[in-house]
Amino acid sequence: MCGIVGYIGTKEKKEILLDGLQELEYRGYDSAGIAIIEGVKLNNFKAIGKLKNLREKTKNYTSDGFGISIGHTRWATHGKPTELNAHPHLGAYSYVVHNGIIENYQLLKDELKSEGVGFLSQTDTETIVHLFEKYHNKSNKAFEAFEKTITKLEGAYATLLITEAAADTIFFAKNGSPMLIGFDKNEVYFASSDTPIIGKATEVYYLEDGEYGYAKEGKITLFNSDGKKKFTKQALTANKALAQKDGYRFFMEKEIYEQSRIISETMMGRILDDTIALDELDANFFDGISALKICACGTSYHSALTSAYLFERITKIRCDIEIASEFRYKEPLLTDDTLFITISQSGETADTLEALKMAKRAGLRSLSICNVDNSSIVRESDATILTRAGIEKGVASTKAFATQTMVLWILALYIAQERKSISKEILHKEVDAMIHTPKALIVTDTLHEKLHRLSKRYLHGHGFFFIGRDIFFPLALEGALKLKEISYLHAEGYPAGEMKHGPIALADSELFTIALMPKTMHYEKIKSNVEELSARDATILAISPLPFDLADDFIQTKYDSHPMLEFFEMMVVTQLLALEISVRLGNDIDMPRNLAKSVTVE
Numbered sequence: 009m010c011g012i013v014g015y016i017g018t019k020e021k022k023e024i025l026l027d028g029l030q031e032l033e034y035r036g037y038d039s040a041g042i043a044i045i046e047g048v049k050l051n052n053f054k055a056i057g058k059l060k061n062l063r064e065k066t067k068n069y070t071s072d073g074f075g076i077s078i079g080h081t082r083w084a085t086h087g088k089p090t091e092l093n094a095h096p097h098l099g100a101y102s103y104v105v106h107n108g109i110i111e112n113y114q115l116l117k118d119e120l121k122s123e124g125v126g127f128l129s130q131t132d133t134e135t136i137v138h139l140f141e142k143y144h145n146k147s148n149k150a151f152e153a154f155e156k157t158i159t160k161l162e163g164a165y166a167t168l169l170i171t172e173a174a175a176d177t178i179f180f181a182k183n184g185s186p187m188l189i190g191f192d193k194n195e196v197y198f199a200s201s202d203t204p205i206i207g208k209a210t211e212v213y214y215l216e217d218g219e220y221g222y223a224k225e226g227k228i229t230l231f232n233s234d235g236k237k238k239f240t241k242q243a244l245t246a247n248k249a250l251a252q253k254d255g256y257r258f259f260m261e262k263e264i265y266e267q268s269r270i271i272s273e274t275m276m277g278r279i280l281d282d283t284i285a286l287d288e289l290d291a292n293f294f295d296g297i298s299a300l301k302i303c304a305c306g307t308s309y310h311s312a313l314t315s316a317y318l319f320e321r322i323t324k325i326r327c328d329i330e331i332a333s334e335f336r337y338k339e340p341l342l343t344d345d346t347l348f349i350t351i352s353q354s355g356e357t358a359d360t361l362e363a364l365k366m367a368k369r370a371g372l373r374s375l376s377i378c379n380v381d382n383s384s385i386v387r388e389s390d391a392t393i394l395t396r397a398g399i400e401k402g403v404a405s406t407k408a409f410a411t412q413t414m415v416l417w418i419l420a421l422y423i424a425q426e427r428k429s430i431s432k433e434i435l436h437k438e439v440d441a442m443i444h445t446p447k448a449l450i451v452t453d454t455l456h457e458k459l460h461r462l463s464k465r466y467l468h469g470h471g472f473f474f475i476g477r478d479i480f481f482p483l484a485l486e487g488a489l490k491l492k493e494i495s496y497l498h499a500e501g502y503p504a505g506e507m508k509h510g511p512i513a514l515a516d517s518e519l520f521t522i523a524l525m526p527k528t529m530h531y532e533k534i535k536s537n538v539e540e541l542s543a544r545d546a547t548i549l550a551i552s553p554l555p556f557d558l559a560d561d562f563i564q565t566k567y568d569s570h571p572m573l574e575f576f577e578m579m580v581v582t583q584l585l586a587l588e589i590s591v592r593l594g595n596d597i598d599m600p601r602n603l604a605k606s607v608t609v610e
């Protein structure tokens with residue numbers, strides 16, 4: 009989704025902006041731009057497509073001396089991905105960048121137009137710069153004009169504005185979209201997440217909703233609706249190593265391989281002999297709770313679906329799962345005996361964040377399972393369990409799903425342990441399986457090579473059905489989502505037992521069925537479901553520890569002592585299958601078309 013970078017100081021600004029935007033590339037974008045003001049020298053460059061196009065356009069330009077600068081990667085919401093629609097947007101003497109959506113922009117635009125203001129773009133963002141200049145032209149006071157501008161905006165925004173009228177100042181405001189300020193001596197940085205400023209700034213302040221102000225002479229003056237506000241900076245990590253590809257062809261591939269190591273980090277300090285410890289949660293955190301409601305989007309929603317089976321089976325607590333974008337508008341019945349759990353890799357997904365705010369307004373206790381500390385969802389939640397997956401750069405989520413599912417499994421056992429509703433023997437069995445998970449996640453050369461070879465038979469056909477039962481149904485949904493996202497082939501996840509209620513009509517040799525056939529869970533049932541498909545000539549790729557004669561292709565898995573071990577091992581197979589098919593199709597694996605890593609618009 010859109011990304012913002014800003015810098016005020018004496019260093020070379022073009023490189024700071026372009027490097028920063030590069031760090032945000034993985035979020036997905038379709039155009040980019042920068043604007044720099046040095047004294048009276050004003051420069052603005054924009055390009056559609058990848059950042060290399062912007063680099064090419066700016067190759068003969070360097071900025072020197074003190075200046076103010078802003079940059080942006082845009083993922084189109086209002087108006088096509090064109091240069092005119094790319095940020096920064098220009099007024100007569102000011103530039104603005106913005107993430108989010110200004111909901112009342114049409115009204116503001118109509119008003120400005122009726123006053124004779126001309127618009128170059130179709131975006132909601134351009135209204136901000138014209139409003140600012142309108143007020144500034146009247147008062148000649150830049151901050152006053154900026155303050156007045158943001159009071160007119162409705163919706164979500166994180167915005168930076170620079171103007172020739174105050175060539176030593178960056179104006180900023182945040183409401184509903186993420187924004188932070190980085191500090192290093194007299195240098196001040198802005199960004200929509202911390203990756204662009206890691207290694208540059210040493211301290212950081214994460215802006216809260218409703219905060220705005222300006223940066224000048226290395227200092228921040230901050231306001232909210234109560235007036236001027238003090239703030240406390242915190243130290244910013246300098247470790248960027250995790251964000252490199254480490255010799256893999258794609259970030260997604262690296263992230264699939266990392267899962268085995270990372271899952272140990274997720275468990276570290278939480279699995280102690282035969283007990284589960286979650287220091288993040290107060291001893292009385294679950295007091296009065298008799299139901300769980302989990303809300304998420306996309307892959308995170310699939311891990312939520314998986315956990316519903318675990319929660320009800322292990323904790324005996326009712327667990328409902330909601331797609332955040334549906335939950336928000338269904339007028340849900342919320343009671344304060346329900347713990348509201350959100351799951352999000354980024355912690356910035358707009359629908360999930362808004363659902364969380366709704367639940368909080370209804371008085372529910374909240375818990376987030378998230379990969380990004382200090383993200384909006386984390387800050388909004390009463391408690392958080394971090395998934396510790398490290399930065400995930402591939403737009404198609406892999407290690408985030410694995411670590412979310414692990415945290416949810418841990419949480420289910422923790423609740424059961426605290427409520428004494430699980431026997432020592434069963435807890436021991438579960439912990440034992442957990443400890444073996446890193447092994448089940450190892451990618452062997454043999455497996456990867458086999459999937460590489462096999463993938464060439466799955467490049468055509470009229471669609472894929474991933475089928476499974478119980479927790480392997482959400483895994484089927486996730487396998488299908490992975491394939492869709494990066495191969496652009498049509499794939500569906502389906503409960504295996506439901507195929508005969510309609511979809512089996514599609515079965516012929518051009519229908520590819522990916523059958524998840526665990527030994528430890530309803531094997532005989534799924535076997536007959538797959539036999540029904542085979543009888544109708546569907547092409548079957550079976551994934552199972554048990555040989556299956558009717559399969560056209562067969563991947564034999566190793567771990568067959570616990571459903572979750574089978575789950576994680578099969579998850580890796582589906583991820584590699586999607587990867588290898590998509591590589592053969594020549595697609596952009598890490599940045600698939602039309603997708604954004606972090607969906608900060610609803």
Ligand code: AGP
Nearest residue numbers: 306307308352353354357404405
């Ligand atoms: C996963 O591969 C997706 N690209 C997407 O579905 C993602 O899981 C979803 O947008 C939710 O994101 P979040 O976990 O950051 O909230």
